[in-house]
Amino acid sequence: MKASATTKLTAYLLLLVGAxxxxxxLLWMFSTALKPVEQTMTLPPQWLPRAxxxxxxxxxxxxxxxDTPIATPSLLLRAGTNGANFAVPVGEVQDGHWRPAGASGxxxxxxxxxxxPASAAHPxxxxxxxxxxxADVLPAEKVGSRVVPRWxxxxxxxxxxxxxxxxxANTLLLCILNVLGTVISSSLAAYGFSRIDWRGRDxxxxxxxxxxxxxxxxxxVPLYSLFRAMGWIGTLxxxxxxxxxxxxFNVFLLRQFFRTIxxxxxxxxxxxxxxxxxxxxxxxxxLCRPALVVVGLFTFLGTWNDFLGPLLYLTDQKDFTLAxxxxxxxxxxxxxxxxxxxxxxxxxxxxxxxxxxxAQRSFIEGISMTGVKG
Numbered sequence: 001m002k003a004s005a006t007t008k009l010t011a012y013l014l015l016l017v018g019a020x021x022x023x024x025x026l027l028w029m030f031s032t033a034l035k036p037v038e039q040t041m042t043l044p045p046q047w048l049p050r051a052x053x054x055x056x057x058x059x060x061x062x063x064x065x066x067d068t069p070i071a072t073p074s075l076l077l078r079a080g081t082n083g084a085n086f087a088v089p090v091g092e093v094q095d096g097h098w099r100p101a102g103a104s105g106x107x108x109x110x111x112x113x114x115x116x117p118a119s120a121a122h123p124x125x126x127x128x129x130x131x132x133x134x135a136d137v138l139p140a141e142k143v144g145s146r147v148v149p150r151w152x153x154x155x156x157x158x159x160x161x162x163x164x165x166x167x168x169a170n171t172l173l174l175c176i177l178n179v180l181g182t183v184i185s186s187s188l189a190a191y192g193f194s195r196i197d198w199r200g201r202d203x204x205x206x207x208x209x210x211x212x213x214x215x216x217x218x219x220x221v222p223l224y225s226l227f228r229a230m231g232w233i234g235t236l237x238x239x240x241x242x243x244x245x246x247x248x249f250n251v252f253l254l255r256q257f258f259r260t261i262x263x264x265x266x267x268x269x270x271x272x273x274x275x276x277x278x279x280x281x282x283x284x285x286x287l288c289r290p291a292l293v294v295v296g297l298f299t300f301l302g303t304w305n306d307f308l309g310p311l312l313y314l315t316d317q318k319d320f321t322l323a324x325x326x327x328x329x330x331x332x333x334x335x336x337x338x339x340x341x342x343x344x345x346x347x348x349x350x351x352x353x354x355x356x357x358x359a360q361r362s363f364i365e366g367i368s369m370t371g372v373k374g
Contacts, residue, residue: 026349032342033157034149040338042067051148054127054138065143066126066135074124076114076137085135087116087126150339157343160329164344166318167325174239174321175303181243182250182299183292189246190254191280195266205255212248216308224312234315239306243299250295257291258284293362297355304352322348 028047032040035049052065074087077098092100099107116137118124125143126135158164192198193205227238261284269279285292310324320328326344330336 029342029345029349032338033153033346034151034343035153035339036064036150037337037339038064040342048147049149050145052127053144053146054142055144060144061129063143064128066128069123069125069140070116070118070137071120071123072118074116074118075112076116076135077110078113079108079110085113085126087124087137090115153339153343154347157340157347160337160340161325161344163318163320163325167320167322170236170319171304171321171323174236175300177240178243178303179296179299181240182247183296185244185246186250186254186295187280187285187292189251190258191276191284193251194255194258195263195279195284196276208248209252220312227313233313234319235313236319238313239303239309250298253295254288254291257288261287290362293359297359300355301352304348 031047031049039046039049051062053060053062055061070087073090075090075093076085076087077093078085079098088098088100092098093110093112094107096109096112097107098110099105114137116124123140124137125140127138127143128135161167189208193201193208223238224233227233232238232241265283266279269283274282305323306321307323307327310321311327314320314324317325317328326341326348329344330341
């Protein structure tokens, strides 16, 4: 008994460690979405978004802090009249010229603004006020900090991605059409494979299962040629019409679940004069709600996260989905604004998390009961 309890505890600990490990990228994305841009790429990385402040004339003034502390005696310099302030070790400045260690030549003419009596025990830091490039130096202990999430990043991300509402509308439309098409077509096919006895049924089912082994890159070019011949390139039609042709994986899930329902119900309905479609609609589907939720959730997630399909078939930016729109924003913005990109990514993934939490009970029930023969 004691060994069994120890085994369960070990299993729970391993599951907990694994869950934390897989959650780290998600937590880092959420954290980066709430940071100012200058804190997104700091080394060493910091998890929490912080606001740095100094006290001036009895008031707290928010500043930006340099990433690298100054731990040796240094000088605060300015190159030229409009140049930025920067700090260098004392030994690199001679006769009003700055020459980095190991460099040759006369060096760069600079103005010495301040001596910095820094040490490893008492480091100083560069501080910036406003959006300007001019900086000052202060002892590190005089710079305070507090955790301040930048919720405005989400609004900024939507403004930066000009077509974000259109991307969202396109993605939702595709999700609705694909979920409807997949559930309807897969239910009809699964009913035929599980509840109707016809010649060659099992052989046809094996052939259908064999199509699961064909990777998408094999059929990618033929499908593109077909849709181009039909004039569908540049429209949303290639991304949803195929859902009304049942996929093998979803048919397999529903077929296995349909087989758990006693045949007596079907036979009694046929004796009462019910058609096959009425049996499916009024008897089978109401009893298979968990399996339908699983199929719908898988389809929704696949459509929501699909990147390759929109990349192949869509040409107008106004028709892009969220996944393709994020990539487009990253490639067009030059230097990536990571705080906006992570904020937009958070907005994209949030509906998926909420949907899973709402449907998790039916999802787990559908997965656990699939394949159990009654």
